[in-house]
Amino acid sequence: MFYAGIDLGTSSVKLLLMGADGTVEKIVTKEYPISFPHPGWSEQNPEDWYEKSIEGLKELLDGVDHAKLGGISFGGQMHGLVALDENDRVIRPAILWNDGRSTKECAYLNDEIGRDKISSYTANVAFAGFTAPKILWMKENEPENYGKIKKIMLPKDYLAYRLTGVHATDVSDASGMLLLDVKNRKWSAEMCELCGVEESWLPKLFESYECIGTLLPAVAETLGVSKDVKVAAGAGDNAAAAVATGTVGDNHCNLSLGTSGTIFLSQKHFRVDENNALHSFCDANGEYHLMGCMLSAASCNKWWMEDILQTKEFAKEQENIKNLGENHVFYLPYLMGERSPLNDPDARSVFAGMTMDTSRTDMTLAVLEGVTFALRDSLEVAKRLGLQVKSSRIVGGGAKSPLWRTIVANTFGIPLELLATEEGPSLGGAMLAAVACGEYGSVTEAAEKIVKVVGTVEPDPALSAKYEEQYGKFRRIYPAMKEVFPALH
Numbered sequence: 001m002f003y004a005g006i007d008l009g010t011s012s013v014k015l016l017l018m019g020a021d022g023t024v025e026k027i028v029t030k031e032y033p034i035s036f037p038h039p040g041w042s043e044q045n046p047e048d049w050y051e052k053s054i055e056g057l058k059e060l061l062d063g064v065d066h067a068k069l070g071g072i073s074f075g076g077q078m079h080g081l082v083a084l085d086e087n088d089r090v091i092r093p094a095i096l097w098n099d100g101r102s103t104k105e106c107a108y109l110n111d112e113i114g115r116d117k118i119s120s121y122t123a124n125v126a127f128a129g130f131t132a133p134k135i136l137w138m139k140e141n142e143p144e145n146y147g148k149i150k151k152i153m154l155p156k157d158y159l160a161y162r163l164t165g166v167h168a169t170d171v172s173d174a175s176g177m178l179l180l181d182v183k184n185r186k187w188s189a190e191m192c193e194l195c196g197v198e199e200s201w202l203p204k205l206f207e208s209y210e211c212i213g214t215l216l217p218a219v220a221e222t223l224g225v226s227k228d229v230k231v232a233a234g235a236g237d238n239a240a241a242a243v244a245t246g247t248v249g250d251n252h253c254n255l256s257l258g259t260s261g262t263i264f265l266s267q268k269h270f271r272v273d274e275n276n277a278l279h280s281f282c283d284a285n286g287e288y289h290l291m292g293c294m295l296s297a298a299s300c301n302k303w304w305m306e307d308i309l310q311t312k313e314f315a316k317e318q319e320n321i322k323n324l325g326e327n328h329v330f331y332l333p334y335l336m337g338e339r340s341p342l343n344d345p346d347a348r349s350v351f352a353g354m355t356m357d358t359s360r361t362d363m364t365l366a367v368l369e370g371v372t373f374a375l376r377d378s379l380e381v382a383k384r385l386g387l388q389v390k391s392s393r394i395v396g397g398g399a400k401s402p403l404w405r406t407i408v409a410n411t412f413g414i415p416l417e418l419l420a421t422e423e424g425p426s427l428g429g430a431m432l433a434a435v436a437c438g439e440y441g442s443v444t445e446a447a448e449k450i451v452k453v454v455g456t457v458e459p460d461p462a463l464s465a466k467y468e469e470q471y472g473k474f475r476r477i478y479p480a481m482k483e484v485f486p487a488l489h
Contacts, residue, residue, distance in 0.1 A: 015028045044094050135197060176236060179197060265389070410464045
């Protein structure tokens, strides 16, 4: 049998066809537009997601025995608000995860209602990207549209609805709405009341690997497949990517150096840190995870290379870097403000420590080190919770750089494992579909049999000691600048 994984991203949908043994048979990508109707706003038309996904599925299945498609599932961009009316029609364009319009609503939830109270209901505090503040914004600014709401969905769940006719979501994606009681894996009645949300508006909750239904007859006919093809609930993009890297079970770690940067810590039991510096979410295998998400990671290096140095020769710029652990230049990687663990939208990027002998390579190295140090900030929060991270898997575009991997391994002081296949949420979605269809007995079993480690980057004790000292210096810069940042806007 074959299983399809759909990664519903911000700029495109990536579809992957996986064989029963985990072999990636084919990948198709379809792009769609994103609109920015006002500065800081970010929206999409949900119809584009459906049309491009159907188009992509047809191409994915071309040349394949259609009768062998067993299941479909998802990884998807989190936090987006899709509001439907009584006829299940989209009321307005979806407000996306990277939309910043709800700053006022976040301040209301965090400061007036109170962080402690919000955290007690949901295990998290309000961020502008989360779904609940967007609903409050809609209630205040678009009362006519708000009055039409009969269903609230997340992006991948709207796509699942179009395929199955079922209003469903999974607990990992729902964790990022700020409407879920994460510890007890159920909707929070208190948060719904605070945000003016009727529980009847919310979809039914599933575990990521559970089947929510089968394809609608019309959809099955369009695709030329059986209407018995199962559709699993799927997961939020990071939780789906964690499945694809085998980061499931107790106290496993995955680092991602993508456009944004994440540290993902799978946990058997529910945990939350007292400052909510890390997100505390449900996991895709029925357990939990902690996650730190920094807004600008590999995108800092892209900005430095392409916009400032005016080059695309990334590897060439790193060739002459030798002085690891001895750089006198430091870089704060907050090009778009920062999420974890600072939760400071006013934070900005800074180079510090430059002198007359500072070179281009010093500054290039500082960018790589600064992103790594900021990612370690989230690890330090996990350590304060008593977590002992002994190794990590590393993925993302930045992880393709041997130099950057060396910096990360020695800054974190742990071995980094490299994977044979790195397809992220689309592969994770296909694996969840395989579990839902009974191909594997559990998410853990699927991960153990499919995910292969092909190499390890070991830290060097002497270099790790140098980076420990460098990291200590880095940690002093943001607190010194914090009060200055708001005045720079």
